[in-house]
Amino acid sequence: MPSVTTHDPATGEEIRSYELFTDQQVAEIVEAAGTAFQTWRRTPLETRAEAVRRLGQLLRDNERELSELMTAEMGKPIAQGAPEVQLCAAICDWTADHAAEVLADREESTEGGRAIVTHQPVGVIYGIQPWNFPIYQVIRFSVPQLAAGNTVLLKHAQSVFGMALRLEELYHEAGVPRDAFRSLLIDHDQSDDVIARPEVRGVTLTGSDTAGRHIAARAGEHLKKSVVELGSNDAYLVLGDADVEQAVELSVQGRITNNGQTCVAAKRFIVVDDVYDAFKDAYVEAMGAIEMGDPRQEGCTLGPMSAEGLRDDLHEQVIASVEKGAKVLVGGEKPDRPGAWYPATVLENVQPGQPAYDDELFGPVASLIRVADDEEAVRVANDSRYGLGGGIFSRDTARAVELARTELDTGMVNVNGYNLAQPHLPFGGVKDSGYGREHGSWGLHEFVNIKTVMIDG
Incomplete structure (x- = not known):
């Protein structure tokens, strides 16, 4: 298989080479994520939330290492690494604290009976993420999905493959089952094949509007729900x-x-x-x-x-x-x-x-x-x-x-300010900047089945 080499943008020097996964490896990982979903969705929400909370603490514990890795792979000033890690940990905390409330069943009355509106996980959520905030982009899409009971596959930008693999280790250390979160070291053609897989029930991308059009069309071709957060000229x-x-x-x-x-x-x-x-x-x-x-x-x-x-x-x-x-x-x-x-x-x-x-x-x-x-x-x-x-x-x-x-x-x-994101406030755009929302209750609801159960008598 072909390989990808990451480079230090400050010097142009090589950091490390990574061999891309074979098509067979990808198929096995996607299938395993679908199988893991059947167990993870039945895992008590409290247990899932605690894994998310532990992930936040692991991010804090490894703040310096993660900051240095961001600086090496994509050139982020080292002083800006800690705030990114802290924001990600705060997203984990907020999700762990509020997921049960946001995803709780709702009782509604009906003529001659009652109804329950329930929020159920749907399957594997596939995230295609960029290099510019290599931890935050991953956390903001994946943590709500894991808390909701979905399993997650990540295609990170090739320039930050080191971060993709390090995050995978931290998710597993936090208690997320191995096949419930996996990083895929793949190219764009392989990514399109992942979207088509039946185990994948939702696709989320952060990237350019050109990439957004492609991914949204590919997801739509297979009737998959998608969220796309694209560029802007704010x-x-x-x-x-x-x-x-x-x-x-x-x-x-x-x-x-x-x-x-x-x-x-x-x-x-x-x-x-x-x-x-x-x-x-x-x-x-x-x-x-x-x-x-x-x-x-x-x-x-x-x-x-x-x-x-x-x-x-x-x-x-x-x-x-x-x-x-x-x-x-x-x-x-x-x-x-x-x-x-x-x-x-x-x-x-x-x-x-x-x-x-x-x-x-x-x-x-x-x-x-x-x-x-x-x-x-x-x-x-x-x-x-x-x-x-x-x-x-x-x-x-x-x-x-x-x-x-x-x-x-x-x-x-x-x-009268400049703020990037808040864990509890919706994040997303309109027009060619995309559709869908991440963060807070809005992010937790993007990839769940809002199911109505009607009961007579």
């Missing part, structure tokens, strides 16, 4: 009454966290004319002061991108935007050094037809868009095929909340 609105200093600080954070490689990163900054010049000057100064650094050092705020190919794709988007009228205010040059490095970059004169306006720039590149007033800011924010997250900066919090509730066409909105 707009952050700086309204005329915004606290500019606060907006700049949080907009820098929102653009460079995780080296700019976050689906809900702040990407398009739509700034009202009254405060545009003040915001631009301060923002460019702040972004220009960010230095690329060794992601293994605690003080690093901007490390390398995850792969040189992805860095090159981002640079091509910048060049294409400039050719169509955008202007580079800072950054925008590919460093001549080994590794997948790209500087903090700011573009202005960003307009429709440019990649910086229309597409997702998955790296530390910010797009500034000047608008006349708040109404135009909302219109431009919604002028996108994406709709995952976004934000509003305004001193009039009540008005900003109302705009967030009723006007922004996204699944999530931050008001």
Whole structure:
């Protein structure tokens, strides 16, 4: 079988090679997951929840090791590893604490009798996950499914196969049966075959909208329920009454966290004319002061991108935007050094037809868009095929909340802040950013059979 080699994005050096599973191995693992489901679904929910709780503690116990592995495989600054691990542990805790309540039977009355609405597991849930948050992406889809009584198969990104196998070990150490959670080291063609298997009853993907279309079509072909959380070019609105200093600080954070490689990163900054010049000057100064650094050092705020190919794709988007009228205010040059490095970059004169306006720039590149007033800011924010997250900066919090509730066409909105995810709040988008929700009660309900039992008399 062919093999895959992982690389350190800071240096380009090889880390380790992994042999892909054979088709026969994959078939045996999928079949075993289906068999394990028959036992796991009958395991008391309390027992399943305790395994999830132990997993959270194991993540905490191994926080440093996991952080170092993330840094090595995908370049995450080491100081950002611990918060990811802690978020994942919190998801485990929340699920263990609340799964029984969320999945409890409901009694309903009927004419001449009564009914029970029950939430039952359905089978094997297959998760196709990206490299950018290599622990969180796995935890957020798999933990609710395991608590609900489903079994789980993971296809992780090839660049983080080391993390895929290490997580498998931790799940098993926590008490999840061996065949109830398995990592598949496979390619895209093999993945399509997994979706078609009868044991697989649900498919969830986090990735690009291109990948989402493919996976959703493949799942739909086989009438499998799917959840897809895709990319975005999230707009952050700086309204005329915004606290500019606060907006700049949080907009820098929102653009460079995780080296700019976050689906809900702040990407398009739509700034009202009254405060545009003040915001631009301060923002460019702040972004220009960010230095690329060794992601293994605690003080690093901007490390390398995850792969040189992805860095090159981002640079091509910048060049294409400039050719169509955008202007580079800072950054925008590919460093001549080994590794997948790209500087903090700011573009202005960003307009429709440019990649910086229309597409997702998955790296530390910010797009500034000047608008006349708040109404135009909302219109431009919604002028996108994406709709995952976004934000509003305004001193009039009540008005900003109302705009967030009723006007922004996204699944999530931050008001005067930048937050990635919360264990108890739904996470997901609309339009080309996908469908379905993860986290909280919403995630627990995505892949269960909501069954009605009607009783006469």
